[in-house]
Amino acid sequence: MDGIGIIKGLGVTLRRFIATYVDDIKWLGRRYYKEEGIQHRSSADTDGIFTVQYPEEKIPVPEEFRFIPFLVYEEKDDGSVFYRCTSCGICAKVCPTQCIWIVRTTDPRTGRPVPEPAEFYIDVDICMNCGFCAEYCPFDAIKMDHDYELAVYDRHANNIYDKKKLGKPVSYYASIRPTNYKREEELRAEAEALKAAKKTPAN
Amino acid sequence: MNEGLNKPEYEIPPEMKHSVAITTIDRIYNWSRRSSIWPMMFGLACCAIEMICTAASRFDLARFGMEVMRPSPRQSDLMLVSGTVTKKMIPQIVRLYNQMPEPKYVVAMGACASGGGPFKEGYNVVSGVDNYIPVDVYIPGCPPTPQALLNGLITLQKKIDTQSIRDVRWYKKGTSETIPVPVLGPDIMDPREYDLLRQYTFQKLNPENINQPSVAEQEKGS
Numbered sequence: 001m002d003g004i005g006i007i008k009g010l011g012v013t014l015r016r017f018i019a020t021y022v023d024d025i026k027w028l029g030r031r032y033y034k035e036e037g038i039q040h041r042s043s044a045d046t047d048g049i050f051t052v053q054y055p056e057e058k059i060p061v062p063e064e065f066r067f068i069p070f071l072v073y074e075e076k077d078d079g080s081v082f083y084r085c086t087s088c089g090i091c092a093k094v095c096p097t098q099c100i101w102i103v104r105t106t107d108p109r110t111g112r113p114v115p116e117p118a119e120f121y122i123d124v125d126i127c128m129n130c131g132f133c134a135e136y137c138p139f140d141a142i143k144m145d146h147d148y149e150l151a152v153y154d155r156h157a158n159n160i161y162d163k164k165k166l167g168k169p170v171s172y173y174a175s176i177r178p179t180n181y182k183r184e185e186e187l188r189a190e191a192e193a194l195k196a197a198k199k200t201p202a203n
Numbered sequence: 204m205n206e207g208l209n210k211p212e213y214e215i216p217p218e219m220k221h222s223v224a225i226t227t228i229d230r231i232y233n234w235s236r237r238s239s240i241w242p243m244m245f246g247l248a249c250c251a252i253e254m255i256c257t258a259a260s261r262f263d264l265a266r267f268g269m270e271v272m273r274p275s276p277r278q279s280d281l282m283l284v285s286g287t288v289t290k291k292m293i294p295q296i297v298r299l300y301n302q303m304p305e306p307k308y309v310v311a312m313g314a315c316a317s318g319g320g321p322f323k324e325g326y327n328v329v330s331g332v333d334n335y336i337p338v339d340v341y342i343p344g345c346p347p348t349p350q351a352l353l354n355g356l357i358t359l360q361k362k363i364d365t366q367s368i369r370d371v372r373w374y375k376k377g378t379s380e381t382i383p384v385p386v387l388g389p390d391i392m393d394p395r396e397y398d399l400l401r402q403y404t405f406q407k408l409n410p411e412n413i414n415q416p417s418v419a420e421q422e423k424g425s
Contacts, residue, residue, distance in 0.1 A: 051263045054353045067344060067351075097321040125318025125331070128345035148348055151355035153362060155317050155333070155341040 016048065023048030032056045063177050066131045066144030068124050071166045072173050083167065084141035086115035091133035091142050099126035100133065120163040125155055140184055146176045229367050236280075236306060237268075237363040240356075243279035243299065244272035248286025250313040250346040257349040267356060276302040281359070284338075287315040287322060288329045294384050300336045301381045305373035308363075310340045310355055317341040336382060 023031070023046075031037040032053050040046055042060050052059055069091075073083045092100040103119040106112065133142045145168070152158040174181040213225040242264075246254055258264045258272060273279040276299045288296060300309070311332050314320035319330030332338060339362055342355035368374045 050260055051266070052261060052350075053266070054262065054350055055357060058350060097323070123318065124343040125314055125341070126320055126323055127343070128314060128321045148344060148351040149354040150344070150351070151340050151342045151358040153340060153358070155311075155331075155338075159318070159341065159343060 016050070020048035061146050061148075063179060065146055066129050066134075067148045068127055068129065068145050068150065068161070069122060069131075069133050069142050069166070070145045070168045071120060071163065072141055072143055072170055073167050074170050081167070081169075083116060083163075084139050085117050085120065086139055086141070087113075087117040087120075088115075088138070090136050090138065094132045094136045096130060096132065097126045097128050099123045117163060120166060122161045122166060123159065124150070124161055125159045143173055143177070232368060233364050233366060237360040239268045240281045240308070240359070240363075241271045241273050241279045242269055242281040242283045243276055243303070244274045245299075246285045247288060247292065248315065250285040250316070253346045253349055253352060254283055254285045254312065257352045262349040262353060264353075264356075267353075267360070269356065276300075277304060279303055280307055282307065282309045282336075283312055284309060284316040284332045285312045287320065288332045289327050290329055291327070293329050293332070293335055294386075296332065297335050297382055297384045301384070305379065306371065307373075308339045308359060309336055310342065310359060311338045312342050312352060312355065313347055314343060314345045317343065320345060335385060 027037055027040065031041065033056065038057050041057055071083060071085055073081045075081055087102050087104045089102055089104075092098070092102055099122055101119075101121040101123075102117050105114040105116050105118040107114050129144070131144050134144050215223055215225060246252075256262065258270070264270050264272075269281070276282075280303070282296075282300060282303065284296065300307070309332070311317040315322060315328070316332050317338070319325075319328055322328035323330045329335070333341075340355050340359045342351060344351050347355065372379055
């Protein structure tokens with residue numbers, strides 16, 4: 001019969017429409033403004049209205065979601081921070097848009113380079129979020145962020161991110177990408193064990 | 204009564220809390236203006252897809268009073284520059300901006316519109332639409348997700364809230380100046396020079412045929 005598809009389609013719309021009101025009554029007053037309501041909305045068994053009420057409710061981003069890169073630093077017990085970056089410049093070389101600018105540190109006495117960046121800039125008005133820098137970094141020092149709320153009024157003052165603005169602790173990285181972090185830590189532990197095993201017979 | 208309309212500096216007695224609003228002209232203006240921003244309906248590149256997604260039911264611009272995307276600059280308040288602005292496109296963008304009635308706002312969406320993006324050094328792309336028209340909000344990202352765009356639009360609404368009738372340029376006396384439409388010139392390619400450019404390219408490719416007739420002459424002859 002002709003038109004059966006239209007009736008089916010409209011049926012779906014009608015079901016959604018009714019489910020919206022049923023959901024409204026079921027979650028009265030706590031759907032968008034309470035933690036449990038937001039959690040229910042982001043789960044798979046939510047029903048009814050499809051619209052994301054953005055500032056209150058946010059869609060959880062997948063783990064591999066990538067936005068602007070950030071620099072990972074480790075926090076020591078005495079409160080000082082240690083950037084994993086060694087200013088090798090691989091990220092700046094692979095960057096297709098060339099939005100990374102690194103200034104190396106040199107030892108003032110010897111004039112030799114020191115493996116840490118003196119300055120590290122990313123122009124987020126050029127960055128195209130491809131993730132090559134994070135992919136190629138041999139020290140796991142640069143990673144892609146999940147934070148996308150970056151709108152500004154003045155790009156010349158705000159949109160060239162420096163080392164301080166890019167730096168984020170390892171704990172933050174572990175919180176946004178748990179599986180990647182776990183895998184990397186396992187690999188690191190393995191490599192260190194191998195190194196230790198190699199050293200032992202020589203002694 | 205909308206809470207946003209009340210001016211917080213003025214104390215309202217508790218028994219009149221829900222029936223009286225004390226406000227200022229500025230606040231009414233800003234409140235009504237920021238709740239009915241109509242964007243212009245045009246997209247330039249891949250960012251436009253995200254803009255379309257934002258306007259559709261999943262994210263729904265209508266929640267901010269922006270659902271009416273106008274296909275005419277005469278009826279729109281907001282220009283969402285969504286995508287790469289090429290040198291061929293910028294005269295049209297500036298012309299559209301001039302045709303928009305005031306108050307008007309511009310949002311540069313994505314890396315390309317704000318700073319040229321991956322094509323910054325390209326021969327055919329403008330490195331930042333803000334070289335030509337005043338931009339109010341920049342949204343980084345390539346492309347910004349719908350939620351990032353909504354965040355940018357909320358940022359714009361916050362900016363409108365801070366404006367005052369006394370110092371905004373469109374409420375001052377006299378007419379505001381139109382922005383000159385960029386002419387396609389040496390930096391931006393001029394279509395009137397196509398013939399010359401073609402000749403130049405031909406010369407470069409075949410150095411021995413320097414006196415090659417131009418395309419216009421060829422067409423005349425044939």
